[in-house]
Amino acid sequence: MHLKKLVVRNFRRLRNVVIDLASDISIFVGANNSGKTSVGHALQLFTGVGRFNIHDFSAELWAEIVAFGESGEEGDASLPKMEIDIWLEIGPDDVHRVIDLLPSLAWESTLVGMRVAYVPRNPAETRTRYAEVRQRALDAVAKNDDGAPVFDPSPHNLREFLRDRLHDEYELRHFVLDPARFDANMVAEVGYHPASVSGRERSGREILNGLLRIDFLNAQRHLSDSPGGSRAEDLSHVLSRFYGRNLEQKGEDIEALRALAASEVSLNEHLERVFEPTLKSLSKLGYPGLSNPRMVIRSALDPAKIMNGRDGAIVHYALGADDGNPDPPTLPDHYNGLGFKNLIFMVVELLDLHAQWLAIEDDRPPIHLVFIEEPEAHLHAQLQQAFIRKVMDILALKDEDRTHNTSQVVVTTHSTHILYERGFRPIRYFRRSRVQNVPTSDVLNLSVFYDSTDPDIRSFLERYLKLAHCDLFFADGAVLVEGNVERLLLPQMIANAAPRLQSTYLTVLEIGGAFGYRFKALIDFLGLTTLIITDLDSVFGPLAQDGEDAAHAQPEEAEPVAENAPALDADAEDMDDEDEDAPEAAGKPGKACIAGHPGAATSNQTLLQWLPKCDSVAALWEATAEQKTQARANDNDALVRVAYQCRTDVTWGDETLALAGRTLEEAFALENLKWCQHKDRKPLQLRIARAGEKDLTTLAERIHKRVQAKSFSKTDFALALLAEDPINWSVPTYIAEGLRWLETEIAPPLLDDNEDEEQPQGGGREPKADAAGDEVAP
Structure with missing residues (x-):
């Protein structure tokens, strides 16, 4: 027997959620204030531990409470209630323990359930008492010359009245649920009213507590290094x-x-x-x-x-x-x-709770549920992983106890190390509503994602996320980037182009164009707002042209860039590629080529299979904003936008052309062309020898060859750029536009309208002009 499902209604952020629990360990994750801890508080309150507060009602219900107090006897308003449905999965040997929860003699299921509702004792009498208290308060207030009270006394409305009298006006009631009257999402049939347990030999509270014991290891453990602290516990x-x-x-x-x-x-x-x-x-x-x-x-x-x-x-x-x-x-x-x-404290406390449960000799509850809040406090990564890996061993049952009893654990955490130690199955993701000013959440069961996703994609995601330790489940939004260069430069690019994103919680995944589409299923399931920053990755298409168009071709012997190849010596004389003047071979389909080559295609699987699903570079350049965006059909669906290199006006001397880079490095060099070709920019490895003697088309081709060369180190380029003053260079247009889109979607609004000034197309700043003596343009 184990606790299978919890359905919580109208309690804080949990307006109406279904939470599936694993038979051993479940891990609650989500952003702050998403409702993870509220589940434990709800179980405490609905099982009779502690008292409810008016603020435990979902905020959307406060207006209903006020309206009921102002309505007459004939009004349609009603007082809201809070509920929790507790579903247990049982085996054949457990039926005798749940006799009180069997809905009828015709019951045939593995589920039994109890609803605990916090309901008004008598709504009409509550309204009458509020009216009397309100009137007495008004009568006690001094009046002005017109006979009106000099101020409005409390309680101003029924909500304020219940703030101090909720326990007198509301009570807990228990009901037996019939699983045959519920669908797979635990939604009851229209008109279904569960049977009350009142009048039975045992009360509802006694029945529930006879089946389920709940203990808590709270996050505030107050351990201290200082002796004698008032809240510390040694x-x-x-x-x-x-x-x-x-x-x-x-x-x-x-x-x-x-x-x-x-x-x-x-x-x-x-x-x-x-x-x-x-x-x-x-x-x-x-x-x-x-x-x-x-x-x-x-x-x-x-x-x-x-x-x-x-x-x-x-x-x-x-x-x-x-x-x-x-x-x-x-x-x-x-x-x-x-x-x-902290580690020793938690182990001792868990053993203590476990031993107290096992020490119950008569009518021991068969299920022991332990909530552990944020075990990662003060623990380094390896200890976090060791704890979550072994916690069930600490609470393991032996011999006869194992047959008739169950230990279940719920862990709430913000630790990626804890999260990925267990994989997808135990994760329950608490997702906050995106509807403005609606503080509610829903709960997603990642075991459903695990079972419904292609095994190859699922295995890839689990391995990747475990290695990357990203905080995907705690973020406001995600940015999927092409590689290490984008990851390194993204914080500075955000500061330049979309500074309000610095006030959001972003997770950055380095996935590459070849694997980005594999994240689609997970992004869609979680409903995350996501920006994909990827490369055009232009290659010769099947219709690659010979002759004069072959001048744009990449030499056949060129190989993909080595990520950590040795950088060009910044102190050496500039040297162009050895084969600069050599005739270039005709392109073969699939080989890398400059973005503007006629008939060029893309090899980027994210652009082919996710957004915008175009195979030619020309089609990618013609794609509209709508084609680049995966829009929401519902409020909690994923919103995804892709950003890749498109043509922008590039000026060199007196010549201006619409050009696009194949990769970030090329796009950066073209959009910061004059600055990159300055002699002080040697560490960027983008300076071309005798650049002032070349026209713009030739210079773009040489930059393309330089970036594709084996001697070019992308990581060194990124580090060299970080060493430069960011006010001097512009963020490539495609990245700046993507970041501003993401900023619009997830960043808090500006406090001062004067700050919302139009930013330059290049990403927030125009490069400073070089000194007259340092001109490099022809």
């Missing part, structure tokens, strides 16, 4: 509490009683023995490892306080190797770092 206190609740205690251990009377040595041996399983559990997570001190439990040896007070058992860290010395040199627990403190 490990010694945690272990003393753990001992007091779960382990063999001194009153039942003759050896311990003798130790108390005899010697500190015997008592320490006792503590070592009873804590041995706990320390072994820690060892599964790689602690202490090779270079970290071992943890040792020492008694304070005050017989009146041992193991009962805050400082009854004190954690020490033994220095040096474990050579069997019963009394090694030690340091107290506050001398260890916060990371290991």
